[in-house]
Amino acid sequence: MSFLAHVAAEINKKSKSYEVGKLQNLRKKLNNLSRLPSSQLFDQRTVFENWGWHYGGRKELQFNIGIEGDFLRYGVAFSLECSQSLPNIDILVPKIARFNEYLNEFCENFSDLRMWYYEDDIRSSEYMPSSIPQEQVEEGFFIFLGAKSEKAAIDYDRILETLDRLLPIYLFTEGGLPEIALEKRLFDFRFSAGCTEKPSQTSGTLTQRELDIRLRHNDYQRSLYTELSALYGKDNVGTEIYANGLSIDLVVKQGENYWFYEIKTASTARSCIRQALGQIMEYSYWPGHQRAVKLIIVGSAVANQDEISYIEYLQETFGLPLEYKAIRYLQLN
Known part of the structure; x- marks a missing residue:
């Protein structure tokens, strides 16, 4: 089993205690499917050596994990790289518009996360969450929103907490659930003691x-x-x-x-x-x-x-x- 396959298996095992662990059930309702598309968040059919996404995510805003050097990335992504299962990006363009609509309203809530993209396998620098500009809505781009963890010190609960936080933007982007279902989730208030660890310095001056x-x-x-x-x-x-x-x-x-x-x-x-x-x-x-x-x-x-x-x-x-x-x-x- 590859390192990333092991990570995916651990996430799947622990996801039962998190909302994102119900993703495939949500997808069944979103897409009016007759049966559950997969029993797990990350399916072995879509987890490879260096990257993976939730089963069915090729034409969606995908929950994505990947290896970047000594780090594991985790979050959501649009993969605009065409393939047999995605012959063109037309299906993703209106979803990117809804993603932008959500981020324009709530980007401050993801201020501890970062975005970056790949163009022709060249990685951009990281930047604050923001709407995706028109010039990036082109074939060949991979656009990511999330966080990184050192491969040697993976905190699976933190990964799943982050994926839970990103679930509302997935639901809004995919647009299939009644709005009231989204609002009910968002109105929830739960106090949790402690201080979220966020960066206090960079390598700059x-x-x-x-x-x-x-x-x-x-x-x-x-x-x-x-x-x-x-x-x-x-x-x-x-x-x-x-x-x-x-x-x-x-x-x-x-x-x-x-x-x-x-x-x-x-x-x-x-x-x-x-x-x-x-x-x-x-x-x-x-x-x-x-x-x-x-x-x-x-x-x-x-x-x-x-x-x-x-x-x-x-x-x-x-x-x-x-x-x-x-x-x-x-x-x-």
Whole structure:
């Protein structure tokens, strides 16, 4: 058995505890099939030495695993390389449009993941999740969204958690389930303690790092998690809590109540409030969402008197449980 075949077998075995493990049942409903297309997420018929995809995925947004040097990639992909089973890419073009529609709305929820592509077997650099540009919707491209793991240290639960997170974009892209089924899944709110590990630095210069908003956001998130865990206990603080396809930066659990935190990296409290206000209200007040008793916007800048007065006006006039917090930034590197 090849290394990748062993990985696929382990994923299949553990997938029974995850939503993505039901993929072939979902595909049966999506495609109105008379029988189950496969009993497993990854079938031996579509797992090869260096890459593999879910059975039936050749004409779909495919759940994909592959070997890239010393790393295992895992996520979803469009393979626009034509073959006997995919004589042209016409069937995938409208699906790419739906994929782009979903990412345009929810790309922030995949900010810890990365995209890259192959063109004529040449790999691109990695970049933040974003819609697929028209120039890449051509025969010969392979476009990937997901993450990597060192082959020597594979965490199968983390792989399956990531694939579960990507399941809604697959369902939306394939477009066959009633919208209500997608919405029901997305409305689910489940608190999970802990801090999601995300990169805090790259191999670039310090200047490049300071200009990288996402890396600074990750630093602030980790620092805030450390501070609040010390105050309320690690079992009561969690990051990247998913609800309605959205990702809440940090949640504190107090009994049956929750506090939602949204982190921004703008240079003034005013800009942080402006950027975060719509998001943090949607987390709590969209129909069917978990209500929070506190909504806290977090930034690196200390609020001045006008900014404080603005928050107080929103509290008093609209009854919003809104606060602004200047983060006590800890250098963690």
